[in-house]
Amino acid sequence: MSGANRHYVLAAGGTGGHMLPAFALANELERRGHHVALITDERGANIPGKPDFLPAHIMPVGRFGKNPVRWLGGVAKVMEGRKMALRLFENFEPSAVVGFGGYPTLPALLAARSAKVPSVIHEQNAVLGRVNRLLAPRVNAIGTAYPQVARMKAKWLDKTYLVGNPVRAEVLALRDEPFPTFSEDSLLKVLVTGGSQGASILAQVVPDGLAMLPPALRQRLQVTQQCRPEDVGAVRERYRNHDIPAELATYFENMAERLADTHLFIGRAGASTIAELTAVGRPAILVPLPIATDDHQAANTREVVEAGGARMIRQSSFTPKELARQIQVLSQRSGTLGNAAHKAWNCGRPDAVKDLADLVESFGGAEMMDVIRVGKNNARGASQGVAVGQGAARDAAEERVS
Structure with a gap:
């Protein structure tokens, strides 16, 4: 040969x-x-x-x-x-x-x-x-x-x-693109996924957590959330009651495009998810799957959390109040999200x-x-x-x- x-x-x-x-x-x-x-x-x-x-x-x-x-x-x-x-x-x-x-x-x-x-x-x-x-x-x-x-x-x-x-070529292509502009007047674009099938805990907590943000920030939210089929209706109703604009689906084919516009990611801590977040440089709030073998999803978060590119919340502590608190810390100043994005980017390979x-x-x-x-x-x-x-x-x- x-x-x-x-x-x-x-x-x-x-x-x-x-x-x-x-x-x-x-x-x-x-x-x-x-x-x-x-x-x-x-x-x-x-x-x-x-x-x-x-x-x-x-x-x-x-x-x-x-x-x-x-x-x-x-x-x-x-x-x-x-x-x-x-x-x-x-x-x-x-x-x-x-x-x-x-x-x-x-x-x-x-x-x-x-x-x-x-x-x-x-x-x-x-x-x-x-x-x-x-x-x-x-x-x-x-x-x-x-x-x-x-x-x-x-x-x-x-x-x-x-x-x-390794990550998908269409995601890797975003690595040299700038972090989307975020200021006191701009929209805060949030992407929520729990893997290919979504996660019920995210459906339960995220809408109510976003609703607990200060009005000035809550009114600037634009949410994209992947849900399980059985959760879509209830999640849509929650966002409607909170008057928060949200696009919901069980699967997004153009995930790379969604990630390109994202200021903040909320979701699980699977290996591919973290590889893509760090390849592109997007700050995240990560909720490891508690039943993952050897607690490997929590271990996956260690490097990017220690670098300052993400925050990890155990599922047992993942409440609407705690989520709202973490989002406020990340978005209270115009440069905080951008700094976290750069720290996540530095962890990319x-x-x-x-x-x-x-x-x-x-x-x-x-x-x-x-x-x-x-x-x-x-x-x-x-x-x-x-x-x-x-x-x-x-x-x-x-x-x-x-």
Whole structure:
């Protein structure tokens, strides 16, 4: 296989948080002249945004819950998926297999190890996920979205690289656009989402919280809110009773355009959400999902909150009164929102997809360019967000390939 035209297999679980970074990497690798295939489950194959050129191979998914009785069935599914992945590898001959977390990743990466194909995992959250923890000792490299990742063992750091979390091209295109003007006379444009399906807690709290703002500020509100279908009617009624103009929908296709006009975001703290907010530079009030595994959404907020680009409110404390208080703090002076936006922007990693592609391409002959080494040789650089030099990255890549 020629150095300029290689094959890569991406494996990801069936949620947007896993699939969207995989789609972004697929587009980048295809742009560089490579062939890419996808391993996922039925849910993943139906996530919007899959590139047309990307064939999806649906594998059996073995899930491992708290009941050990079901583990035998889960193991059987994993081994069945591993055999299917091995057959794919025989025909496709990948230079590397890249896992993005979720159960479909497990059989694909186990097959890669069996076939002696180099493997990489990418962790989108600030806590290493369950499947990625199982795979971390067995892979050649780990790409992370944050400088600090909980559940990451010290012995894995030498093969760990800070790349960031890839975001959609249409969102990344907004990075060099200025923050929308906000003054004492302008509208305060608020965007509220709870992920792809919205969140009921936001439907319950946000309209009443906005209504508690001082009249001079409340009269300048312009709200866009994504809601669950069952919540739309009640939320519309609340805004109508509070005399607050609001556009409501269960899904917004043009989310990048909405984000471009936004002064303040209110919503959950999923990895993709924070990656997009920091890529564009938008201040936020973040309400982590309390049932998220290992409380990873709260961990995701740490970097941007410490930088001053966002505020985090635990769901147990997320009341209309507290929300109104936080909004007032952020909007009481004309420059406060703009300063927070700049601090969020500084947390963005706009080269995430390029850096991840460089890391993946290093398994096949290409040099790895300016990807931050998180291990002991570059601990200071990772914590400060300073890229290592090309020579150090190249040496690390050669160590990994040899």
